[in-house]
Amino acid sequence: MNENIRILAVETSCDETAAAVIENGTTVISSVIASQMESHKRFGGVVPEIASRHHVEQITVIMEEALNEANLTFQDLHAIAVTEGPGLVGALLIGVNAAKAVAFAHGLPVIGVHHIAGHVYANHLVEPLQFPLLSLVVSGGHTELIYMKEHGSFEVIGRTRDDAVGEAYDKVARTLGLPYPGGPEIDKLAASSDEAVELPRAWLEEGSLDFSFSGLKSAVINTLHNAKQKGEIVDPGALAAGFQQSVIEVLVGKTIAASRQYGVNRLVLAGGVAANSGLRKELEKTAAKEGWALTIPPLSLCTDNAAMIGAAAYVRYQQGRFADDRLNGVPGLSIS
Amino acid sequence: MRKLLTVDTSTYVLSVGLYDGDETLAEYVSTKKENHSVRLMPAVRCVMEDAGVRPEELDGIAVAAGPGSYTGVRIGVTTAKSMAWALQKPLYGVSSLEALAYNGLWSSARILTFFDARRGQAFAGLYESGGGAVYQVEADSMVMLDERLTRLAEEGRPVLALSPDLDKHRELLQEKLGSLLVEAAGPVHTVKPSGVWAASRGRTAEDIHTFVPQYLRLAEAEANWQKRQSDHG
Numbered sequence: 189m190n191e192n193i194r195i196l197a198v199e200t201s202c203d204e205t206a207a208a209v210i211e212n213g214t215t216v217i218s219s220v221i222a223s224q225m226e227s228h229k230r231f232g233g234v235v236p237e238i239a240s241r242h243h244v245e246q247i248t249v250i251m252e253e254a255l256n257e258a259n260l261t262f263q264d265l266h267a268i269a270v271t272e273g274p275g276l277v278g279a280l281l282i283g284v285n286a287a288k289a290v291a292f293a294h295g296l297p298v299i300g301v302h303h304i305a306g307h308v309y310a311n312h313l314v315e316p317l318q319f320p321l322l323s324l325v326v327s328g329g330h331t332e333l334i335y336m337k338e339h340g341s342f343e344v345i346g347r348t349r350d351d352a353v354g355e356a357y358d359k360v361a362r363t364l365g366l367p368y369p370g371g372p373e374i375d376k377l378a379a380s381s382d383e384a385v386e387l388p389r390a391w392l393e394e395g396s397l398d399f400s401f402s403g404l405k406s407a408v409i410n411t412l413h414n415a416k417q418k419g420e421i422v423d424p425g426a427l428a429a430g431f432q433q434s435v436i437e438v439l440v441g442k443t444i445a446a447s448r449q450y451g452v453n454r455l456v457l458a459g460g461v462a463a464n465s466g467l468r469k470e471l472e473k474t475a476a477k478e479g480w481a482l483t484i485p486p487l488s489l490c491t492d493n494a495a496m497i498g499a500a501a502y503v504r505y506q507q508g509r510f511a512d513d514r515l516n517g518v519p520g521l522s523i524s
Numbered sequence: 525m526r527k528l529l530t531v532d533t534s535t536y537v538l539s540v541g542l543y544d545g546d547e548t549l550a551e552y553v554s555t556k557k558e559n560h561s562v563r564l565m566p567a568v569r570c571v572m573e574d575a576g577v578r579p580e581e582l583d584g585i586a587v588a589a590g591p592g593s594y595t596g597v598r599i600g601v602t603t604a605k606s607m608a609w610a611l612q613k614p615l616y617g618v619s620s621l622e623a624l625a626y627n628g629l630w631s632s633a634r635i636l637t638f639f640d641a642r643r644g645q646a647f648a649g650l651y652e653s654g655g656g657a658v659y660q661v662e663a664d665s666m667v668m669l670d671e672r673l674t675r676l677a678e679e680g681r682p683v684l685a686l687s688p689d690l691d692k693h694r695e696l697l698q699e700k701l702g703s704l705l706v707e708a709a710g711p712v713h714t715v716k717p718s719g720v721w722a723a724s725r726g727r728t729a730e731d732i733h734t735f736v737p738q739y740l741r742l743a744e745a746e747a748n749w750q751k752r753q754s755d756h757g
Binding site for chain 1: 559561562563564565566568569579580594595598599601602603604605606607609610611732733734736737739743744745746749
């Protein structure tokens with residue numbers, strides 16, 4: 189009988205201070221998140237210095253809650269995992285230094301985890317990943333298509349060339365005068381509209397699996413601007429619906445192209461924008477039509493959390509890929 | 525005896541010390557321009573292993589809590605509070621400016637310690653020495669350095685200036701303080717591990733969870749937001 193491997197995972201890459209205890213990479217024993225969203229709302233977006241300050245206020249509280257909720261002590265742990273990047277550097281540094289300090293205190297190994305690997309491994313907490321697979325990663329900071337041939341192997345086959353999809357949502361929402369964060373607001377507004385303003389799709393060059401959302405964002409701004417100059421009023425619902433349709437059509441279209449190009453029929457969705465109901469619906473429809481096995485994590489595992497970091501860390505634990513005392517926060521960390 | 529680990533990363537200097545009561549077990553100071561995040565934990569491990577002290581044998585951890593570089597201070601504070609929490613040991617927070625003032629412990633002049641904070645500003649503290657300790661004369665605060673110096677000159681007492689940024693402001697100090705300025709030669713212008721040790725003596729332990737750096741200045745976005753609120757209020 190193998191011993192159960194328990195990892196305390198920490199995530200502080202953006203505006204959530206999170207800690208979790210994960211067993212054998214698949215079982216969430218506890219998962220605690222302190223969101224700073226209310227604080228950043230005033231600024232219409234995440235302010236890095238303020239995010240860093242909040243992380244220091246929360247870090248030991250959240251780690252303690254994770255251990256208490258799991259009813260475990262340090263003696264029950266086998267490793268400490270932490271997001272080393274990408275993310276806001278000042279924010280990453282809090283998690284990284286807290287993890288190293290706790291690990292040193294108890295003679296535990298430290299595992300550095302890539303934030304996007306974490307998002308992908310959120311799916312491993314739903315059902316064990318099977319390979320090869322494709323992952324569509326969509327969040328406020330990322331838009332990527334990732335090909336995985338086995339555990340711990342990530343090949344980025346498509347990525348955004350400008351804005352991340354969640355970023356585009358937030359910017360368009362601000363243009364429409366919707367509160368931050370804008371994604372859920374646009375999703376709601378789009379769902380309530382029967383009409384949709386026709387907006388461009390950025391397919392880029394033939395065969396490319398990359399994305400671009402800045403042109404679409406500009407198209408929304410121009411539509412509003414032109415109407416205003418003519419003294420016309422654009423229905424915000426129709427504009428939100430048009431924006432969402434363009435985003436989803438491109439995301440799903442590129443995913444279909446990737447699946448055919450790589451001959452892969454397993455798809456896992458990852459990242460905060462996976463909460464978008466329009467995207468979920470369209471992917472489910474497409475999966476049925478294309479014969480994909482599709483996994484979409486529950487909302488709580490889509491947004492930033494530490495459970496996913498613990499799940500991804502377990503693979504590294506098994507491979508013996510530990511970090512040393514010099515582990516640093518790396519804002520532009522690459523995944524492969 | 526009492527085994528205390530000290531940490532300071534509030535300026536570009538990295539300083540870690542390990543003490544047993546009044547005795548130094550090991551000290552590590554480096555001015556290498558490399559991220560504290562990369563160097564702090566190796567330095568902590570170095571002094572602990574050198575002295576053969578295991579983490580659970582510590583009786584407390586003292587950290588310079590600022591003011592200073594926001595990111596730098598956060599690295600020291602996060603590391604110290606996380607270690608203290610994980611080991612369930614007392615955490616002591618000290619002023620980085622007070623720790624620096626201990627370099628002037630034998631001075632009869634008042635001790636001005638400061639860190640440059642750009643745009644003519646500085647984080648400054650004023651201390652006096654007596655009975656083997658330094659005492660705060662005026663609370664650490666962010667000041668316009670020239671105004672602070674003018675005020676010190678008006679008070680007419682000799683001032684020992686200690687600062688890692690002394691070279692940058694020497695002319696201003698000489699101009700404002702004239703013959704009142706006491707300059708100290710040698711490597712006495714950066715925080716020493718023993719300064720953190722000294723400043724932590726007699727302190728009560730902090731509440732680890734709520735312990736945060738002494739930034740002495742709001743984040744810029746926060747200051748602007750508060751200003752907008754009061755303008756519209």
